[in-house]
Amino acid sequence: MSLIYKIALSMIQNVGHVTAKHLLTHFITPEAVFKADKKALMQVPGVGLITAEHILGKNALLKAKEQLKFIEKYQVKVLFYTDDDYPSRLRNCDDAPILLYYRGTANLNHPRIISIVGTRMATSYGKMLCKQLAEVLAPYDVLIVSGLAYGIDICAHQESLAQGIPTVGVLAHGLDRMYPQVHGPAAQKMVLNGGLLTEFPPYTNPDKENFPKRNRIIAGISDVTIVVEAASKGGALITADLANSYHRDVYAFPGRTTDIYSEGCNFLIKTNRAGLISHAKDLPYFLGWEEYKAVVPTELPADLSDIEVQILKVLKVSEMELDALTHQIGLPQSKLLLHLLTLEIEGLLTSLPGKRYRLN
CATH class of the missing domain: 3.40.50.450 (Rossmann fold)
Known part of the structure; x- marks a missing residue:
């Protein structure tokens, strides 16, 4: 019986997700919303006389009863806002829907x-x-x-x-x-x-x-x-x-x-x-799923200079800021940047924010 009230709460005329959540906060359960009197309903933010009458008119409950036939026939999962299996990431969004319909096997609270x-x-x-x-x-x-x-x-x-x-x-x-x-x-x-x-x-x-x-x-x-x-x-x-x-x-x-x-x-x-x-x-x-592991390709372009090969070997250990790389290679920064640009064009390394470089 509680399921029909959950569905009905999402189907009240002129009641959006925000107002539905206000009703839920005030009355705790969907069933209590539909059993409240007009005076109690109108104490809820966003609920005026017309909205209260829509709730008391029971049209939403009748619509929910029709939906329930389809849900039971096709084994649809109804995920209500307060249910444990409702997507928790979505619940944290202000405009999250009060209710979702779901067919499937995947965990909507999957870690990734x-x-x-x-x-x-x-x-x-x-x-x-x-x-x-x-x-x-x-x-x-x-x-x-x-x-x-x-x-x-x-x-x-x-x-x-x-x-x-x-x-x-x-x-x-x-x-x-x-x-x-x-x-x-x-x-x-x-x-x-x-x-x-x-x-x-x-x-x-x-x-x-x-x-x-x-x-x-x-x-x-x-x-x-x-x-x-x-x-x-x-x-x-x-x-x-x-x-x-x-x-x-x-x-x-x-x-x-x-x-x-x-x-x-x-x-x-x-x-x-x-x-x-x-x-x-x-x-x-x-995304922080693993430490970046750079790999120097086994076959490098034949036209790479000795300096460029040296840069690749240094970056194989870890990504590096430009100043540190300049010190390691022992070249003026202006000349080093030309070699770095060549390697980037070849698709062998990537420039990162903060003047950092790493291998692709």
């Missing part, structure tokens, strides 16, 4: 959750990066989250499935349907190794206004959001901004200045809204 987002017009570059991410992250016991949309989203899900990584799709509609329909086969596999998650009750259409709401769950449920490819406007940038507002890490892959679907990534990096990652293997190091 990464969101991967990007354009619906993924290029071969973006698809390659999704594959790279899945291959690099597979040994680290992660859960990968995305939005099951065209482009980068579905690519992230499919590459995760290929690597045996559990992956969750956050939907902008009810669990009774799939949008886009072509992603149905992937969604079925995800239910078995990952899941499908939504705040929208069954029979909800994928309306345009639902997608920004969906994006806040993608950002809020994760430790870090990775933007693979993004144009100057779009859902990926919204998700990145939301992740920043939740004080979560955001990283982006850079692209050429002429690439339309890297404009958003380059903008995020340029405005310090995202950290730059040049390769997926940067992530475990940046």
Whole structure:
């Protein structure tokens, strides 16, 4: 019986998630909300006469009863805001939904959750990066989250499935349907190794206004959001901004200045809204999962100078600041910088903030 009250609390007309949480704080349980009188209800912040009458009118309970039939038939998990299995990272966000609908096997409180987002017009570059991410992250016991949309989203899900990584799709509609329909086969596999998650009750259409709401769950449920490819406007940038507002890490892959679907990534990096990652293997190091272990390639370009080979050997031990590297190599800084630039162009090292350098 308590489940129907939980569902009903999320379905009261004119009551958003903030007011629903005020009601819950005041009355402790959803059931107590619906058994309160008008006077008691109107003492809650955000609840006026009309809202109190909506609660007392029982329409929300009737709607919840209809939802319950679908939930029981398809074994949908209902995750209420105060439940232990509600995503704890998301609960810490002020605009977290009071209730979620979930089909799947993945632990939504997994120790390591990464969101991967990007354009619906993924290029071969973006698809390659999704594959790279899945291959690099597979040994680290992660859960990968995305939005099951065209482009980068579905690519992230499919590459995760290929690597045996559990992956969750956050939907902008009810669990009774799939949008886009072509992603149905992937969604079925995800239910078995990952899941499908939504705040929208069954029979909800994928309306345009639902997608920004969906994006806040993608950002809020994760430790870090990775933007693979993004144009100057779009859902990926919204998700990145939301992740920043939740004080979560955001990283982006850079692209050429002429690439339309890297404009958003380059903008995020340029405005310090995202950290730059040049390769997926940067992530475990940046996220503190392991100490960075540099490896000097066995086959170096034949045209490297003796100084450049020496630089690589020094950096193999550990990353180093420019001043310390200058002392180790024994060259004037102006000349050393030319060699460092050559090695960076060759893709053998990376310059870090604070004039630090490390091997790729």
